[in-house]
Amino acid sequence: MKFSTALLLAPFVLLASAAPNANPATADEAVKEKIAAISVREAAPVELHARAPVTGTVNANNVRYRRCARTSCEAVGQYHNGQRITITCRVRGESINGWEWWDKMSNGFYISDYYVSWTGGVPDIC
Numbered sequence: 339m340k341f342s343t344a345l346l347l348a349p350f351v352l353l354a355s356a357a358p359n360a361n362p363a364t365a366d367e368a369v370k371e372k373i374a375a376i377s378v379r380e381a382a383p384v385e386l387h388a389r390a391p392v393t394g395t396v397n398a399n400n401v402r403y404r405r406c407a408r409t410s411c412e413a414v415g416q417y418h419n420g421q422r423i424t425i426t427c428r429v430r431g432e433s434i435n436g437w438e439w440w441d442k443m444s445n446g447f448y449i450s451d452y453y454v455s456w457t458g459g460v461p462d463i464c
Contacts, residue, residue, distance in 0.1 A: 393424060
């Protein structure tokens with residue numbers, strides 16, 4: 339079987355470019371980095387195994403987490419700046435400041451991805 343060099347190197351390029359900058363200068367830059375990371379992730383071949391959860395850090399104070407990916411859903415609690423969370427996957431939901439992705443956490447609740455910085459990769463889509 340013949341494999342192209344691009345096909346063999348694609349997983350390494352994906353891993354090297356998938357993690358957003360941990361200290362973006364502005365919220366706009368963070369969103370742009372996430373868009374770039376998601377674009378790379380969604381263009382990758384389908385994986386047949388579940389990925390490990392991704393760690394995230396809340397980047398604002400008093401960010402509420404909810405029962406679903408909309409602000410109309412019940413707020414169950416809140417996190418503060420610097421709080422670390424475990425993200426199992428992400429879903430599209432209500433747009434928050436132009437960003438419609440929400441992170442489903444290991445506790446089963448949702449938090450707007452606008453307020454979260456990922457560490458160690460891009461969460462899968464639920």
